[in-house]
Amino acid sequence: MTLSSPASRQDLLNFLSELGIETKTHDHEAVFTVAESQKIKESLPGGHTKNLFLKDKKGNIGLVVCLNDTEVDLKSFHKKTDFGRVSFGNADLLWELLGVKPGSVTPFALINDKDTHKVRLFLDANMMEQELLNYHPLENTATTAIQKDDLLTFFAATGHEPTTIKLEKED
Numbered sequence: 001m002t003l004s005s006p007a008s009r010q011d012l013l014n015f016l017s018e019l020g021i022e023t024k025t026h027d028h029e030a031v032f033t034v035a036e037s038q039k040i041k042e043s044l045p046g047g048h049t050k051n052l053f054l055k056d057k058k059g060n061i062g063l064v065v066c067l068n069d070t071e072v073d074l075k076s077f078h079k080k081t082d083f084g085r086v087s088f089g090n091a092d093l094l095w096e097l098l099g100v101k102p103g104s105v106t107p108f109a110l111i112n113d114k115d116t117h118k119v120r121l122f123l124d125a126n127m128m129e130q131e132l133l134n135y136h137p138l139e140n141t142a143t144t145a146i147q148k149d150d151l152l153t154f155f156a157a158t159g160h161e162p163t164t165i166k167l168e169k170e171d
């Protein structure tokens with residue numbers, strides 16, 4: 001199954017508006033890494049994030065969303081979840097399931113998984129302590145700020161029940 005036409009940035013913003021969610025989107029140069037996003041982070045309030053698209057050998061697919069400075073221990077991820085040992089999902093699978101390209105991974109891409117629910121959502125507990133959060137709106141040339149409670153409303157509207165876990169690497 002391949003997405004014939006994944007949601008666009010405007011489709012996403014329209015969907016959020018239909019849900020009564022107010023967001024603020026800031027355009028900027030394309031960023032592909034957390035390091036490249038440092039300049040943007042300095043000018044935008046709220047928690048800045050990174051997203052990991054993962055799969056295990058059993059075929060489970062997960063989207064891990066955390067603060068950009070979180071050191072995620074992927075070797076112990078299976079101990080905190082019902083997943084097996086995980087690796088990163090490839091670009092083709094990312095496009096097939098979430099309709100975004102590497103560098104643009106975002107929890108907003110779950111708008112493209114609202115019918116099949118193939119992607120499990122994992123939120124870092126530390127990130128969920130932030131009231132304002134920042135994510136790409138399906139493309140890495142912008143950042144959209146959203147209130148935490150509104151983000152949870154978005155997840156519910158896409159049929160994704162997040163699992164909140166402590167992802168920080170433990171010493």
